[in-house]
Amino acid sequence: MAQAFTPMTPVPSLWAATADPLPAFPKLSGARQADVVIIGAGYTGLSAAYHLAKSGLAPVVLEANQPGWGASGRNGGVITAKFRLSFREIDAVHGRAMARRMYEIAHESVDMVEELVSEFDITSARLTRTGQVKAAHNDTTLKAAIDEAAWMSREMRDTEVRILDPHQVRDETGSSIFVGGVLNPGSGGIHPLNYLRGLAKGVAARGVPIFQESPVVSLRRDGDGVLAETPGGSVRARQAIIATNSYSDLTSATARVQRTLVPFRSALIATEKLSPNLAGSLMPTGRSYTETKRMMRWFRKVDDRVVFGGRGAFGKQDSESAFEALRKAMVGIFPELADVPLEFKWSGLVAMTLDSVPHVGRLDDRTLYSVGYNGAGVAMSSLMGRYLADLVRGESVNLGLLAARRLKTIPFYAFREPAVRAVAGWYQFLDAVER
Ligand SMILES: Cc1cc2nc3c(=O)[nH]c(=O)nc-3n(C[C@H](O)[C@H](O)[C@H](O)COP(=O)(O)OP(=O)(O)OC[C@H]3O[C@@H](n4cnc5c(N)ncnc54)[C@H](O)[C@@H]3O)c2cc1C
Known part of the structure; x- marks a missing residue:
C-alpha cells in the first residue's frame, strides 16, 4: 500500500526571496525505465545526474518536494575545502597519505563547484573565492x-x-x-539556491527527466535491478543512488541510510x-x-x-x-x-556522522549513497555526485576516509536527540568557561 506523503512548501529564506524562478517539474506518473534512479534533487543528486548523463547513461531524478527543498536550497552558501575532522587529526590517526588524499578531495570539491557553475553558466549563483x-x-x-x-x-x-x-x-x-x-x-561564497536551480535547469536541458512531488516510498530489488515506487508511478533501473542526506527520514524507503546519521x-x-x-x-x-x-x-x-x-x-x-x-x-x-x-x-x-566525515559507497550491489556532510556539504556534495557516477560505471575511486565499507548504524539510535542536546550543552559550557 502506498505510504502517505504530503509534499512540503519551500522554506521562506533570503535565498528563496531573491532566487531565479524555476519552472515546476512534472510529478512522476506511470512506469518508466532508466539506467539509474536518483532519489533526491539536491546538489548530490543533480551532480550525479549530470555526470551520469555526460558519460552516456540515462538517469532519472525523483524529488519528494521541489528541487532544492532540502539543505541545498537553504544553507549558508559558505564554500570551504575542509571536513569537520581537521587534516591534522586525520594525519594523527590515519597517517600522512590519508591526510593528503583528504586534502586533495577537499580542494577538488571547491574546484567542482567552479566547474559546474561554469558548465551551466550559473552567473546568478555569484560564486566568489x-x-x-x-x-x-x-x-x-x-x-x-x-x-x-x-x-x-x-x-x-x-x-x-x-x-x-x-x-x-x-x-x-x-x-x-x-x-x-x-x-x-x-x-x-555562493547564492545556494541559484546554484541549485542553475544545476536543475542545466541537467534538465541535457535531457535528464526530473520529477518533483514524487517521493520514493519504496525501493526494492527487482530482478537484476531495482524498482523505485512513488505514489503515482515507478522507475525500474539497473542501479539506484540515494541522495537524501539529512532528509532521509521523509519516507521509510531510505531508512537504512537514515539510521547512520544524527x-x-x-x-x-x-x-x-x-x-x-x-x-x-x-x-x-x-x-x-x-x-x-x-x-x-x-x-x-x-x-x-x-x-x-x-x-x-x-x-x-x-x-x-x-x-x-x-x-x-x-x-x-x-x-x-x-x-x-x-x-x-x-x-x-x-x-x-560519528566519525565526522561523509560516507559514500554501496548499500548493496545495486544501491549507492552519499550522505553525512556534517554541515559542510555545498562543495563536497557537488563532488560526490561525480564520484557516485564513477562508482555506478564500476570505476575504482579513491575516496579516502569517505569510503564507507559498511554502514554503521548509530548505536542507541532512538536516543540520538537527547544525546545531541547533551553534547551541545557540554560544548556551550566549555565555550563559556574557556579562557
Ligand atoms: C541551515 C543549513 C546551513 C548550511 N550551511 C552550509 C554552508 O554554509 N556551507 C556548506 O558547505 N554546507 C552547509 N550546509 C550543508 C549543505 O547544505 C548540505 O550538506 C548539502 O546541501 C547536502 O546536499 P544533498 O543534495 O546531499 O541533500 P539535500 O539538499 O538535503 O537534498 C536531499 C533531497 O532529498 C529529497 N528526498 C528525501 N527523501 C526523499 C524520497 N524518499 N524521495 C524523493 N526525494 C527525497 C529531499 O526533499 C531533499 O530535497 C548547511 C545545511 C543547512 C541545513
Whole structure:
C-alpha cells in the first residue's frame, strides 16, 4: 500500500526571496525505465545526474518536494575545502597519505563547484573565492588556530593561509571582540539556491527527466535491478543512488541510510538591508567568517544584509528562542545591529556522522549513497555526485576516509536527540568557561 506523503512548501529564506524562478517539474506518473534512479534533487543528486548523463547513461531524478527543498536550497552558501575532522587529526590517526588524499578531495570539491557553475553558466549563483577568516575569541583558541595553520603550511604545503592580528580582524569584520584570526583565501561564497536551480535547469536541458512531488516510498530489488515506487508511478533501473542526506527520514524507503546519521538543526537569520554607512563598515572585503567556539557560529554579508548562522532548535521544528539566541550572539559581535530588524529567519537539518566525515559507497550491489556532510556539504556534495557516477560505471575511486565499507548504524539510535542536546550543552559550557 502506498505510504502517505504530503509534499512540503519551500522554506521562506533570503535565498528563496531573491532566487531565479524555476519552472515546476512534472510529478512522476506511470512506469518508466532508466539506467539509474536518483532519489533526491539536491546538489548530490543533480551532480550525479549530470555526470551520469555526460558519460552516456540515462538517469532519472525523483524529488519528494521541489528541487532544492532540502539543505541545498537553504544553507549558508559558505564554500570551504575542509571536513569537520581537521587534516591534522586525520594525519594523527590515519597517517600522512590519508591526510593528503583528504586534502586533495577537499580542494577538488571547491574546484567542482567552479566547474559546474561554469558548465551551466550559473552567473546568478555569484560564486566568489574571497576567502574565509576564522576569528578567535580568546588567546587559547587563537593559539590553536595559529598552530593548525603552521601545521598546514609545513605538512600539507598549504602556504596560502595567513595569520591576522586583532587590528586586521577588526578591519576585516568591523567587530573589535576578536583577538586575532586566520585567513584562508581559497574559501568562497555562493547564492545556494541559484546554484541549485542553475544545476536543475542545466541537467534538465541535457535531457535528464526530473520529477518533483514524487517521493520514493519504496525501493526494492527487482530482478537484476531495482524498482523505485512513488505514489503515482515507478522507475525500474539497473542501479539506484540515494541522495537524501539529512532528509532521509521523509519516507521509510531510505531508512537504512537514515539510521547512520544524527540530524542537527542549523539556523540562519538575515537582517534587513543596512544603511550604506553601516554596510560599508561591516565585513568590507566580502569574505565569510567563523568563530573558534565549539558551538560554531558564522557570518557573511550578502547584498548589504548580515547573514548569521549557528545552532538551531532541538527537535523537529524551528523555535523563536533559537532565532533570538542567534540574534543576541550577532549583537554581541556587532552591537550596532541591536536595533536593525531581522527580515528572514529559517533553518534546516545537517547530517552528522560519528566519525565526522561523509560516507559514500554501496548499500548493496545495486544501491549507492552519499550522505553525512556534517554541515559542510555545498562543495563536497557537488563532488560526490561525480564520484557516485564513477562508482555506478564500476570505476575504482579513491575516496579516502569517505569510503564507507559498511554502514554503521548509530548505536542507541532512538536516543540520538537527547544525546545531541547533551553534547551541545557540554560544548556551550566549555565555550563559556574557556579562557
Ligand atoms: C541551515 C543549513 C546551513 C548550511 N550551511 C552550509 C554552508 O554554509 N556551507 C556548506 O558547505 N554546507 C552547509 N550546509 C550543508 C549543505 O547544505 C548540505 O550538506 C548539502 O546541501 C547536502 O546536499 P544533498 O543534495 O546531499 O541533500 P539535500 O539538499 O538535503 O537534498 C536531499 C533531497 O532529498 C529529497 N528526498 C528525501 N527523501 C526523499 C524520497 N524518499 N524521495 C524523493 N526525494 C527525497 C529531499 O526533499 C531533499 O530535497 C548547511 C545545511 C543547512 C541545513
